[in-house]
Amino acid sequence: MATVKLLTDADAEAIPAVKAVFDDIRATRKNDFINNFWRALANDPANLKRVWESLKSVMTVEGTLDPLTREMIYIAVSTANSCQYCIQSHTAAARSRGMTDAQHGELLAVIGLAAQTNHLAIAMQVPSDPEFDVK
The missing domain is CATH 1.20.1290.10 (AhpD-like)
Known part of the structure; x- marks a missing residue:
């Protein structure tokens, strides 16, 4: 069981910083799925953004x-x-x-x-x- 709330899409819609990251995840991955890791991190929008940006900079760039x-x-x-x-x-x-x-x-x-x-x-x-x- 998670030790933090897993934010729903409705929760994310109410928090602009979370919605922006979720939208970017969907756009980057070209699908609508937001996995539980990101939903858990969304409890701290600044950390969510930092970790997502870090992941993108390593895992999604040409190299x-x-x-x-x-x-x-x-x-x-x-x-x-x-x-x-x-x-x-x-x-x-x-x-x-x-x-x-x-x-x-x-x-x-x-x-x-x-x-x-x-x-x-x-x-x-x-x-x-x-x-x-x-x-």
Whole structure:
């Protein structure tokens, strides 16, 4: 259960700053769906705007990483941070951007391997190799 109210569209209509962000989310994503993360953040309109602008500046701009790769990285980081909500929402986004079952399987294998080797390196307190330093 959420720890904050999830603002409805009617609630958002009554708060111009929230309505503006919700309208931008809809326009950017080219659909009418506002997911619960944004509805929860809407309790603080300034934070809602800040986080949405930040997300847009990373996830929706042209760059050297394609949109699917960005979503897959988001899934990996969300897994590392144990964020079920983000894992589900970004897996759905990745699938909508063309992620196949085979790609998802490989992603999960990489996530699992990285988690295992990260924990082993931490447990053994292995020092970094000087060859890995930026020169």
